[in-house]
Each structure stands twice: as structure tokens, then as C-alpha cells.
Amino acid sequence: MKPPVHQEQGPATTLPVGSPAAVRGYLGLLARRHRGGFATVVALHSAATLAGLVGPWVLGNLVESLATGTAGGTIAVAVGWYLLALAVQSAFTGWSRMRGSVLGERVLADLREDFLVRSVALPTGVLERAGTGDLVSRGTTDIDRLDKSVREAVPELAVAVVSLLLVIGALLVTSPVLALTSLVGLPLLLASSRWYFRRAPQSYRNESAGYAAVSNVLAETVDAGRTVESLRLGERRVGLTDRKLREWLAWERYTLWLRSVWFPTIEVVYTAAVLTTLVVGGLFTLRGWLTVGQLTTGVLYAQMLIGPVDLILRWYDELQIGQASLARLVGVHEVPEHDGDESARPExxxxxxxxxxxxxxxxxxxxxxxxxDVAPGSRVALVGPSGAGKSTLGRLLAGIYAPGRGSVTLGGAALSRMPAERVRSQVALVNQEHHVFVGTLRDNLRLAAPGADDTELRAALDAVEAGAWVNALPEGLDTEVGSGGASLTPPQAQQLALARLVLADPHTLVLDEATSLLDPRAARHLERSLSKVLEGRTVIAIAHRLHTAHDADVIAVVEGGRISEYGSHPELVAAGGPYAALWRSWRDER
Structure with a gap:
């Protein structure tokens, strides 16, 4: 079966996938953090394995005694030793599994925390370009896939390697010949595993990427549901979703085929090892080169090899899935950090x-x-047709993106060189997307000003015409909102975001359709109320409602990624150019 043709990603930028070196480095970091836990698990299971080796040795001695007629009272002694070894093995195995589970939980907690901390610190421009679907997929699907690997695979794999080495050592002590016969299937094991693992890692990565693509398409379709419906794009979006699903399922089928070939081959190796040990050992026993006790012990040890080898292969296969997901999680660490230049201070x-x-x-x-050129305290309106580049320009002026060429400066200092916290404390972007966080209204507002008291919070709400509906809530500022709490309407969520803006108190604002969810009359009323709050601040407003432009000091008309006109409202209307046409059209629609 041939692997599916890998579909290249479209023009959308996605977050990077961690390189093998980055994944190894991160695993090394986790190992160093939890070296005490790993050492404890390995030590406990080593004790359990050593106790497990006693059983075959006791049975071998018992068979030898019965064969030579010297059993006497050894049966009771053998049973006693066997039961004691079994009890010790069970105790240490249970203890090691408990410690392994605790270790897995701690490692998984570190994985989640590291991913969350780095995700929150990602440059805003990176997320703007990549979209949220890929990041959400990594934080949910990939974390879930790693769950089993971290909780069970890593501890069990370490335990299995220790067990394998100890059992081979016991075989060598019992009979070097039987140790060799137990490894008769090793060439086939290595060849089939090499065949499998050369194909599996990339296939699992493609499978994960395919699932992320499905999530991304679905998230985009849901988020833009009204647009899809209004433009009758339903069939096209369904077709795109079906294509992404087919690509993902093709990789699912391919990885399943890989396992269906590899697993039966491994079973053949196990059978061959035990059978060869039994046949060769039997021939050696008939010739007197081995005792019956050695043969019995050796065959039991050869059979004991199946357990750790099976664990290693099974969990290594599981780790291929985990490795693909881990590479995607580590990938967020490979996004270049932009700490900024502390010396870049606006004057x-x-x-x-x-x-x-x-x-x-x-x-x-x-x-x-x-x-x-935006003078301090002035109001600039960016107007123009959809797709002209207004929002992109607004994000550049807000420091979200860095220009490809040219420069964007605040007080003479390049915005792209400043630390993000410094930029956000002075320039704020408010767009059409407003998130209501889980918690109280007070918590939501204090995200912008952690030290604000209730008087300041209410003043901010009153400034955006939200005080009335907040006071009407049964618990006021203590009302729980967000998922599982009181549901806010889109206009209320927008007012909440604007109240946070008032509390954040930046001196420069970029408003990208910040009142688009309100009806025109309410939006106009709110803008007039905000004008008092925004007095003295620099405001760059991006809007299709031209009353915003009418009130601005300067208007920049953006067409085709260029500024085609620049001036005040009276000047541009008198010029009879593109802005005058937009103004007449907007007035006629009203």
C-alpha cells in the first residue's frame, strides 16, 4: 500500500513543527526535571524483575531434583520460595506502577503548563497569520494523544528496557547457548521494525496535520457562519471539509495498514524464539550438554523475554503517535521570541x-x-472599500505586525523593536472580536487594570453606556459570565471590551470597527460618549460608517493597498474624488 499523496498547505501560515533536535532537547529537559522520579520507578521495577527471575530458577531446580530422584522435601521449599518471590514481585510492581502514574501526571502537567505559557507569549502577529484552529488543535487533540504516552508509555518503556536486560543476563548465567537461541528472531525483528519505523513517524505527523486541517476548516466555517450563509458558500465549505476529511482518513488507513503488517510479524518472532529455544535446548539436553533444570529455566526465561520486548515495541509504536504530537507542541517554542530592545523607548x-x-x-x-503621519491627540479615519488593506494598516500602526519594508515608529522608536508589553501599554487595538472570559464581570474588567476598585470599574462601564445593564444584573459586578455563566449579547460583549480599553488607558488607540455590533443609532450614541473619554488621545479609526470619518481631523482613503486621498472631510468632499463618491453613496443609503 502506497502512502497518500501529501497535500501541501495553502497560503495560510501555520505554526511550526518542532525539529527532531528540538524534541530531543525538550525530552532531555523533562528528564532532568524529573530524574528523581524516573530513577525511583526504574529502581522499584528492577527489584520486581529480580524477584520475578526467582520463579523460573526455582522451577528449574525443582525439575532437576525430580529428574535425578533427589526431590525429597524440596517441593515444599520450592513452593515457599516461589510464593515469596511472587509476593515480592507483586508488591514492587504495584509500587512501581503507582510511582510511574504519579510521574506521568507530573510530566503531563509540565507539558500542559509549558505549552500554555509559551502559547500566551506568542507574538500576536504570528497568531493573526496562523489562525486559532492550529493552536487549538495542538492544545486539545495533541495533548490528549500525549496523555497515554506520558502517563504510561514513558515509565513502562523504561521499565521494559530494564526488565529485558535483566532477563538476558539471567539467560546468560543459566546457559549462553539458550541465550543465543532466544535471540534467533532478532534479525527479522530488527528488519520489520526498521521497515515500520521508517514509515510510521512521518505518517503519524501527516495524520495529525490532517486532523488539524479538519479542525481549522470547521472552526473557520463556524466562526464565519453568517457570511457562509449570506454568500451561499455552504456547498463549497462542505466540499472543502469533505476533502480535508478524506485526506485525514487516507493517512489513518495508511497507518493502520502499517500496524497490520508489523504486528503479525512480531508474533512470528516471538513464536520462533520460544520454539527454537525448546528444540535446540532439547537436543542439547539429550546429548547431556544441558541439564533438564537448565532447559526448563532457559525456556521460561526465553518466554519471559516476550513481555518486555512486546512492551518496548508496543509503547515505542505509541510513542510514534506521541512524538508527532510532541513535535507539534514543541513547535510553538521554535517561533522566534521577540523580547524587544529595552533601549527602544518612544520620545x-x-x-x-x-x-x-x-x-x-x-x-x-x-x-x-x-x-x-499621525499627530499626537489627533483623530485619523481610515476608509475605503473592503479588502483595500485598512485593517492590515491598522495592525501595523498598532504594532501587531512588523512591516516587510519601511518603518512604523512611535515617538521616533520602531514599534517592531519595542518589547510587547511596552507597546501594549501605549497603543491598543480594539477590533470586532470581543472575548468574554470565564469569571465575574469584575474579573473581566480587571484584566485591563488589576488594581482598579469598583468606583473605577463603574466609571469605565458608564463611559461606554454599559452601567445600566450591569446594574440591572442580580449580582452586578459579581455576576458570573462566560462559559457556564450569564450570557452576554454581542453588543454587551463589545461594550465590556471597550470598558477594558478605558481602564487600560493607552494614549493611542486603533479602533477597527469597534462598534460594528451595535445598531447605527446606538453606535453613534456610544461614539459620542466615548469621545469624552478619548479626549486628548490619538485615535486611528477604521470604519465603514462614514460618520466616524466626518468627525475625524484627517481622513486617509485606502485603495488597493495605497493611500489615494488624504485630508479633512470638507477638503475631500470638495475635491470630488473617491471619498466624495463614498460619502454620497453612504448618504443616499441612509
Missing amino acids: GRRVEAREVRFGYREGADVLHGISL
């Missing part, structure tokens, strides 16, 4: 863009040589 509040070019893909610029 003033003037925002300037000089000959800015920017594209989401190499060689496909969205913005073409844009220059813009």
Missing part, C-alpha cells in the same frame, strides 16, 4: 509610517509604499 506620541510595504506571503504585498 513622544507621534505615530509615523514611512514607505511601508507588507504582505502575508512572500512576494504578495498587501500594502504598497504607504506613508502616514
